[in-house]
Amino acid sequence: MNGPPHEPAAPGLPSLRDTIARHGLEARKSLGQHFLLDEALCRRIAAQAGDLAGRQVLEVGPGPGGLTRALLASAAAVVTAVELDRRAVAALAELEAVYPGRLRVMEADALGIDVAALLPAPRVIVANLPYNVATPLLVGWLRHAAALERMVLMFQQEVAERICAAPNTEAYGRLGVLAQWRCRAQLLLSLPPGAFSPPPKVWSAVVGLVPHPDDPGPALFRTMERLTAAAFGQRRKMLRGALKPLGGAEALLAAVGIDGARRAETLSVAEFDRLARALLARDAA
Template sequence: MKGLPAGLPSLREVLSRHGLDARKSLGQHFLLDPVLLGRIVAQAGDLDGRHVVEVGPGPGGLTRALLATSAETVTAIEIDSRAVLAIEELRQAVNGAEGDRLRLIEDDAMRLDLASLVPEPRQIVANLPYNVGTPLLIGWLRQAASWERLTLMFQMEVAERIAAAPGADAYGRLAVLAQWTCRADLLMRIPPGAFLPPPKVFSAVVGLIPHPVQPPPDLFRSMERLTAAAFGQRRKMLRGSLKSVGGEALLDRAGIDPQRRAETLSVEEFDRLAQLL
């Protein structure tokens, strides 16, 4: 039967035993409340039979919440050697009765092809380090077809940028890339006081469910070029900001007014431009 073994030390004990003070250089802020961690994992839906990848488990709070579900396997990716020792202890406690249900990989998630590590159906559930959350997400969006769902925690500003609608202040390149490839929803907000140490800002959990049809790699690269140009000079009209990728000629072919600004374009209009580009 899946679940957590009895007699595990508290997360505070784990922090103390392994000297796991949160390091700013690693973007670490730890969640220790098991009820809150359970609520976060619940946002991922029914994990029965799923192979879940977690990035940056730290002392293992979210890892424990994942193991308490009916997930088939949990694969934890950790770069901090102190946290590796903490998760290794948990791995040994779990795998004594559960085979290889919890796997631990000591490596930098930025360098790994996560989809190659676990079979389908696969999901990512993670409280992402603040300093690498955005580049990690963009890398995963390039392979969105590989994932059933991504349930990710970011600092609030980034979460709002992912889920923003056209015309909103937060709407930009990240919103277009995320919503072009996935349904993106801001699922829950988490106050700074829930973390150890408390960050200066709220955090939020975002749910991303990939669309059934995904853009091929060359089209994704075109969209990255397009959105980088459009939002790199967002105060300019499109005829100016898109000069490097076709400018007015591209906009004319797409039937888009060159006097508009990037934040007014829908994801569908960006798709039309990327297809032409």
């Protein structure tokens, strides 16, 4: 996902640390904030999104705007920054003045945003996600992945590894199945705690997600959510036991040729897909 070189930063912009000081933007634990202030690193992350020419870019949780500046220095058509913290919204207004018509700042909770309704296509999401809402945000975007061209998202390293995990590994679980079912997922780079202010207690990692062309539709996605919740809810159980709450587990597994003595972490994403389609068909009958 390497993109073209970035343009130099716009002249007259205060440093990120000056912006933080003037707007009282100390990171708040309650908002899951860890600010990324290294501008070279911000440019590197933005570059992972590839060529953004003509793209509508959504950024969630921009904070003081380090990554926002890097995105605006790309060829992106418009950057829409969604921020819940009013202090950060005020700080980002400075960027709006420097990049008229190219930055839109919204004070809103990203969990309630319909990306397809908010932005025209082609849509790209690039964000250093607040830790406390990163997973529900990702699952929400996966539900509507067909409306997105790609996503470049930063998570805690442990979450990033779960998203990209292979079957038969400790990290493989519900999140990895959902993500890989809807997207090609790749861990792009890791960042130490010291890259952030304040430093978190864990490493972070950037994941690239490119949606698969086929769209399962909302009914099948909901079925996959139910299936994976049951399968991994008690992951030490054999599938015939773990899927019992769905009803008719033995018949369902036999219909798709999966041994009920297996455990959820041994199933491939393709096998989960077969199971979800069979479950949806059975329930619709």
